[in-house]
Amino acid sequence: MEAEDRLATKKIPIVRMECPTCIPLLEREVQRLEGVEEARGSYVTKTLRVTYNPARVDLREIEAAIERLGYRIAYKRYPGVASRIRGLLGREKPSGIRSLSDDEFPDRVLKAPRPVAVLFATPTCPTCRxxxxxxxxxxxxxxxxxxxxxxxxxxxxxWRRYDILAIPIILVFRGGEVAERLGPFPRREEIEGALKR
Known part of the structure; x- marks a missing residue:
């Protein structure tokens, strides 16, 4: 076997893996990298086992893909609280998505004259982000x-009224009723398609 065909396997400990729905997102994003043969996550051990060709993809690229999703790698050091606060203050663009309270939900969603989508999530969930x-x-x-x-x-x-058992999930409403459930990883096109039907 030539050096460029040799595969390496790395077990990467992941921090902030708070729910089992994190696993498919991590696997999918890492497997998109050219040179990654397989990525298998374990919620129990909070690790991602990656088999890859070091001649085609660098471990740093794999780590960067994990970090882009909002996760951290246990063996790396990250900036402290002061750096994070500076980063929050320097954000470029706030989200254009409006947050709803329980009181606003009936008028904005159930009585809406056009289709409505609601993303049920938490700010601390990397998969949701x-x-x-x-x-x-x-x-x-x-x-x-x-x-x-x-x-x-x-x-x-x-969310309790709609039998939501895992996040993130998007519920699409038409005429005050749930028309579709999208989750946990719909693409932009799927979201748009569900609202245009």
Missing amino acids: GLKLAYEEAAEGLEGEADLYEMDIASTET
Whole structure:
């Protein structure tokens, strides 16, 4: 076997893996990298086992893909609280998605004259943050045709009425009723398609 065909396997310990739905997102994003043969996550051990060709993809690229989703790698050092606060203050663009409270939900969603999507998530969930980019892009593409909102399940109770067992999930409403459930990883096109049907 030539050096360029040799595969390496690395077990990467992941921090902030808070729910089992994190696993498919991590696996999918890492497997998109050219040179990665397989990525298998374990919620129990909070690790991602990656088999890759070091001649085609560098371990740093794999780590960067994990970090782009909002996760951290246990063996790396990260900036402290002061650096994070500076980073928050320097944010470029706030989210265009409006957060809903339990009190606003009936008027904005159930009585809405056009299709409405609600992303049920939490701000601390990296998987939710990974989905939010596609959700925000769909909101821009559907401006004027549909309304897109988000609800934090940690500070609201509405989600309990809709049998939500895992986050993130998007519920699409038409005429006050749930028309579709999208989750946990719909693409922008799927979100837009569900709201245009």
